[in-house]
Ligand code: KG4
């Protein structure tokens with residue numbers, strides 16, 4: 632693998648409802664990033680509509696790429712390689728980014744680096760400070776809730792994951808019950824600050840595994856809201872938000888603590904959109920202090936979907952020899968390896 636002293640990687644991300652391009656130097660230094668979000672379009676539907684998402688990626692991808700190069704004051708000739716999210720995600724959305732990446736790789740004769748979306752979320756942390764191994768990555772997003780051990784760069788070992796809904800998905804559904812607009816996670820987070828933990832909710836999958844479960848908690852909130860309505864009681868939304876957060880975050884913290892103990896972890900990183908959650912951030916910091924583990928939580932801008940994290944992961948994937956030819960395809964349910 633030809634590695635230049637300084638490598639500028641163009642990352643492209645289009646797996647869900649953000650079209651993003653970014654140039655990152657040596658996997659650690661952000662040069663320029665452009666993100667075009669479709670949240671305002673999808674919130675009228677209460678969630679992401681795949682067909683609409685694909686159409687908007689088609690409309691936005693060339694604009695986002697041009698803006699990114701302009702912002703970086705670079706030309707495609709100066710870019711050393713192209714990193715692309717190949718999966719998991721919405722297949723129609725993934726394919727738009729992939730085709731753009733393949734076209735650029737072909738035209739400008741650049742290496743093409745396939746990046747798993749979760750590897751991207753994990754490597755968002757390398758934009759903050761260098762990794763130390765063995766590390767534990769807690770991945771919490773709209774589509775994933777996983778504990779992954781890493782013994783070196785690009786050496787992933789999944790310890791456990793959700794058996795049903797992802798934590799972000801659960802946040803969004805509970806927020807909907809409370810009457811908050813999509814994506815409800817951040818709004819529920821804010822509302823919970825005004826409430827108290829007064830509603831009793833079941834602790835999900837309180838067992839010895841590294842797995843998670845959120846569908847029972849989601850159903851419990853729906854039933855509780857329904858029962859209160861039938862009894863003619865007004866739901867205290869702030870308290871329900873605080874009670875839900877307490878159980879959801881508590882469950883994630885418990886399993887993370889168990890993995891740190893069992894695997895003798897010294898470095899903990901948090902990744903994914905739900906890493907933006909205020910309570911989770913506080914509890915993770917506390918856990919780090921309590922267990923004498925160094926903690927890294929990316930700044931908010933690197934938590935939700937962006938191409939900066941894809942370009943950062945792409946650098947380490949490239950060093951690991953992970954390039955692809957133009958037959959590369961998108962995979963909606965790609966497994967992290
Ligand atoms: O990583 P991400 O941008 O997309 C996926 O790859 O899924 O994560 C989006 C998820 C959504 O479910 C959103 O509600 C949730 O992250 N989220 C939050 C917060 N900010 C974003 N959930 C709870 N609290 C937040 N502050």
Ligand code: ZN
Pocket residue numbers: 748752772773903904935936
């Ligand atoms: Zn994501």
